[in-house]
Amino acid sequence: MKYKKLVKLGLIVLLVVLANFVVVKMVYANKITGKSAQFFARLYNLKIGVIHEPNQDLAIYLSDYFENVNFVNEYLKAKIEYEQSDVATEEDDIFDPFAIDEIPKPAVVDKVIWDKLVKEAWIAKVARENEITLSEEEIEERMHIFGDSEKIKKTMEESYGLSFDLYKEYMIKPAILEAEVYASLIENYKDVKGVQKIQEAWAWLEQGGDFDETAKKYSEDMSFIDNTLWLTEGESSGLYESVRDLEVGDFSKIVQLPIGYVIWNIETEALDEETQKEAKEVRGIFVASKSFDSFYTEYLNMVDIERKFKI
Numbered sequence: 001m002k003y004k005k006l007v008k009l010g011l012i013v014l015l016v017v018l019a020n021f022v023v024v025k026m027v028y029a030n031k032i033t034g035k036s037a038q039f040f041a042r043l044y045n046l047k048i049g050v051i052h053e054p055n056q057d058l059a060i061y062l063s064d065y066f067e068n069v070n071f072v073n074e075y076l077k078a079k080i081e082y083e084q085s086d087v088a089t090e091e092d093d094i095f096d097p098f099a100i101d102e103i104p105k106p107a108v109v110d111k112v113i114w115d116k117l118v119k120e121a122w123i124a125k126v127a128r129e130n131e132i133t134l135s136e137e138e139i140e141e142r143m144h145i146f147g148d149s150e151k152i153k154k155t156m157e158e159s160y161g162l163s164f165d166l167y168k169e170y171m172i173k174p175a176i177l178e179a180e181v182y183a184s185l186i187e188n189y190k191d192v193k194g195v196q197k198i199q200e201a202w203a204w205l206e207q208g209g210d211f212d213e214t215a216k217k218y219s220e221d222m223s224f225i226d227n228t229l230w231l232t233e234g235e236s237s238g239l240y241e242s243v244r245d246l247e248v249g250d251f252s253k254i255v256q257l258p259i260g261y262v263i264w265n266i267e268t269e270a271l272d273e274e275t276q277k278e279a280k281e282v283r284g285i286f287v288a289s290k291s292f293d294s295f296y297t298e299y300l301n302m303v304d305i306e307r308k309f310k311i
Helices: 002-028 034-043 062-083 106-129 136-146 149-159 164-187 192-206 211-218 292-301
Strands: 047-052 057-061 229-232 255-257 260-271 278-288 304-307
Touching: 002 034, 034 062, 047 062, 047 106, 057 062, 057 106, 062 106, 062 164, 106 164, 106 292, 136 149, 136 164, 149 164, 164 292, 192 211, 192 260, 192 278, 211 278
Parallel strands: none
Antiparallel strands: 047 057, 047 304, 229 278, 255 260, 260 278
16 A cells, blocks of 8 residues: 555656746747746746856846847837837837837847847846945946936836836846956956056156157047046036146046046136136046947857747
8 A cells, every 4th residue: 555655656756847847948939928927937937048158058038038038029119109109209219129010039039048148147247246336225326327317217108108117127137247257357457458558658757758659659538638628516417526636737647537537637727607616627648448339249259058948
């Protein structure tokens, strides 16, 4: 009797295992789709793909793929329908990384989301390695980069009929994290070529080199030399702090900008009549920093990417 029970139990377990195996196979074969596929993808922790690094693998999950595809399809449909309506205005334009002006075919959305998830897997890895995190408060603080948050929320919810929270999760948060990771890569001097070039320019100036001649030799954008810029005390960019203690004719230390490195030269200084704050007119020797795409391309060239699920 006991033996029969064990046999029955074994058969039940075997049937469950086989059923699970069949369900997984059907999801990967697109025989199970929609909400059911999403449910099983999350239940079994299914992967859409894997990034094989030399020392580890990074999983990309199928549930994330389905969730992104659903949101992007809804977003693009709502956006395009609204923009083609009579009530659409330019004031309703919001941050849109896709730049798609017509309802795309499924294959187009599939590629967009796959590329997005691969990049986000790498970004998340770099963020973990450098202990970069984003709290809800930090996301809110950085929302101004993309425009007025209340205006964006109104556009999403009233004009598009979509969730503002989902828009933040799938579009705003990844963009902010990408910017934070890029800043970390640059700050940790992984941009060897750019840093070396601007350091050579600064060393040349330190040895008594003429600023304009040094600029001709090292600057990658002569508009920083041919045109002047006013840096005013208290401005939000904080650039004035790099020249606060300098006199006319002095040059600054190396200043890191979001797009590169600059050495300022003080041309004149004055009092801003409108704000009654100190201002300095500057020109600069500019060297572009290594782009985010360059860092990412280098990474892609050193890994193998395997895709397990395709539409």
